[in-house]
Amino acid sequence: MEESEKVALLAVAMNLALFGIKYGAALATGSIALKAEAFHSLADLVASLTVFAGLKLSKRKTKAFPYGLYKIENLISVCIALIIFYAGYEVVMEVMTTTPTELKNSGIAISVLLIAMLITFCFSKYEKKISRKINSPVLLADAAHIRTDVLSNAIVLVAVVSGLFGFQFDKIAALIVVVFIAKTGIEILIGGARVLLDASVDYETLSKVEKIILETPQVVELKTLTGRNSGRYKFIEADIVLKTHDLDRAHSIADSIERNVKNEIKHIEQVLIHYEPQQNETMIYALPLSGDRESISPHFGEAPYFMLVTFNAGTKAADKVEILKNPYINTEKSKGILAAELLVKNRVDFVLVKTNFDSKGPHYVFSNADIEVIITDEELPELAFKKLGLTVNLHLSEKEQLVIDICPNIRL
Template sequence: MDKSEKVAILSMIMNFSIFGMKYLAADVSDSIALKAEAFHSFADFIAAITVLAGVKIANRKTKAFPYGLYKVENVMSILISLVIFYSGYEIVMEIISNNQEELQNSFIAIVSLLISIILTFAFSKYEMKIGKEINSPILIADAAHIRMDVLSNVIVLAAIISSMLGYPLDKAAAIVIVCFIIKIGFQILRDGLKVLLDASLDYETLSKVEKIIITMPQVIGVKSLTGRNSGKFKFIETSILIKTHNLDKAHYIADRIETLVKEQVENIDRILIHYEPIRKEQVIYALPLTDDQTMLNEHFGEALSFLFVTFAAGCNVAKKVEIVENPFVTIEKGKGILVAEFLAQKAVDFIVVKNGFHSKGPEYVFANSNIEVIVTDKESPAHIFEERKLQLKQEESL
C-alpha cells in the first residue's frame, strides 16, 4: 500500500468519525446548521471513497491501457472540484435557512465543531504535504476540499455563537468565503481539464529537460521537445541531432539522456527519444604543438597551443588551418580532462597524439564525445597528414 492509498483511507476514517460526532451533537442541540454540516461531512466521506478508488485505479496498467490509468486521478479531481462548488452553495444555504432563535446544549455543538476544525485543518495540511510530495492531483484536490470544510465549520460555529449573543453576522462572511471556495474550485477544475486535454508541460520543466539534453557533448541540437501530464506522472517526447553514425553509440546516448532526466526531474513515467545522426559537412583535426608551434607535442595537456585543421567532407585538402591557445595550460591538476572537454566543445572529430593517455580521464571524455584518438610516431603536422593522404594548404603548411 503506497502513501496515496494510506492517506485516502485515513481521510475516510476521519470524515466518517466527524460525521457521527456532528450528527449526535446536532441531535442534542437541535441545530439545523450543525445537522446540515453533519451531512456535509458524510458527503466528504463519500468523496474520500472516491479518492481511494481513483488512487487504486490510477496505478493500474493493462493491455487496453498500456500508458496506465493515471488520468483517472484528474477525472476524480474534477469531480472533487464540483463537490467544492456544491460546498459553497451548501454553506450559503445553511446560513440562509438557519432561522432558529434558540439552541439546546449549544456547548456540545461548539465543542464538536472545535474538534472538527482542529482535525480537518491538521489533516488537510498533512494530505496537502503528501499530495505535493508525490505529485498526486487527487490528494491535492481533496486537501483543498477538506480545507474548505474548515471554513464551513467556522461559519457554522460563528452562526451558533452569534445566535447565542443575538448578533447574526454570518451572511456577509459566507459571501466572502464562497467567493474563495469558487476560486479554489475553478483552479482545480482548470488544472484537471488541462491534463485531460493533453496541455503541454510547464515551461520550467521543458526548459530543465532541454538543458539536461544539451549537456551531452554528442548532442548537436534539439529539433523538438514536447511533454504532457497524466495524473501525477509526466510523459516527454523529444527529437535530437547527435554526432555519431554508430547505432550502438546513439542508443547509449539516448539511454544516458533518459537516465539523467529521470534522476533530475520528478515523476517521469516515460521519455521517448528520437535521434537522428547528422552528416557533418566538415571534419576537424586537433594536434598539440610544441612551444615553437612546429612539431607535435608529446605532452597533450602541457601543450601551449593546438593546431586545428578543418577539411570539408569528402575533400583531402584542408580548407582552414588555425592555431588555438590552450586555456588550461597553467592549471596544476586535472588539466588533461579540462583540455579534452575544451576540444569536445570545439566539435573536434580527431585528436592526434604521440603517446596514449596515461590518465583515463581524457580518454573517457573523448570516447564519450565520439572523438577518435589517433596515435602517431610522426613529428611534423605535414607528415602526419601526408600519412593519412591529406594535405594542408600550401601557403599555411608547417
C-alpha cells in the first residue's frame, strides 16, 4: 500500500473516532455547536473515504483512459469542497431551527474539544507534510479541510467555556465555524477546478523546463512551451527547432531532453517534444588563428583567436568575417573543451582544424552539438576555404573586419 493510501486510511479512522466522541458529548451537553461539529466530523469521514477511493482509482490506466485517471484526485478535491459546503449548510440549519438551552456537563464538552483539537492539529500537520512530499493535491486538500476543524473546535470551546459564566455564544460560535468552513471549501474548489480545466502548470516549473531545453546544445529555438497538471503529476509539451536533419539524431535529442526534465523535476509524467530541423539561412565556419591573425593555428585550445566566417545559404562567397579573442588561452585545464563550448554557443556549423582531436574533449563537444569537424593541411584560411569551394575576402578594412573581445557566454 502506498504512503498516500495509508494516510487516507488514518484519516478515516481519526474522523470516525472524532464523530463518535463529539456526537456523544453533544448528546450529553445539549450543545448545538458541538452537535454541528459532530456532523462536521461525519462529513470529514465521508471525505476521507472518498480520498482513499480516489487514490486507488487514480493510478489505473485503461484503453479508454490511456493517459491515466490522475485527475480523479482533483475531481475528488472538488467533491470534498462540496462536502465542506454541505457541512456549513447543516450548521446554519441547526442554528436556525434549534432553541438554545443551558449546557449540561460542560466538563465533558471541554475535554472532548481539547482532545479533538490536539488530534486534528497533529494529523493535519502530518498529512500536509506527506502531501507535499508526494505532491498529492487530494491529500493537501484533505489536510486543509482537517485544519479547519482545529479552528472550529477552538471556537466551540470558547462558546462552551463562556456558557459556564452565563454567556450564550453557542449559536454565534456555530455561525463563525461556517465562515471557516466556507473559506476552506472555496480554496479547495478553485484549486481542483483549475486542474480540471487544464490551467497551466506553475511558472517555476515551466522556467526550469525552459532552462533544461535551451541548455541542450542542438536546440536552436524553443518555439512554444506549455504544461498542465493532472492529479499530482505534470504533463509538458514543447515545440523546438533542432540543429540537425537526421531524424534518428533528432529523436535521440528529444529523448535526452525528456530524461533530463524528468530527472531534475519531480512528478513529471510525460514530456512531449515536437521537433523540426533548422532551416539554415546562413552557415558559419570557424577556425583557430595564430597570433598574427593570418594563419591557421595548429593548436585549437591554445589559439589566441578564432575566425568565424558566415555564408548565406546558396552562396559561395563569405558575407561576414568575425575574429573572436579566445578568453580561455590562459586557463590551466580544459582549454580545448571550453573553446569548443564557446563556438557551440556562437552557433557554428563547421570547424576547420589542422589536427584531428578524435577521442578528446572538443571532439565530444562538437559531436554532441552536431558540428562537423573538417581537417585541413593549409596554412592560410583563404586557401582552406578555397579547397572547400568557398571564397573569403580577408583583405578587409579595419571597419569591415570585426575583432570581438567577448565574455564566454555572450554572442555579439
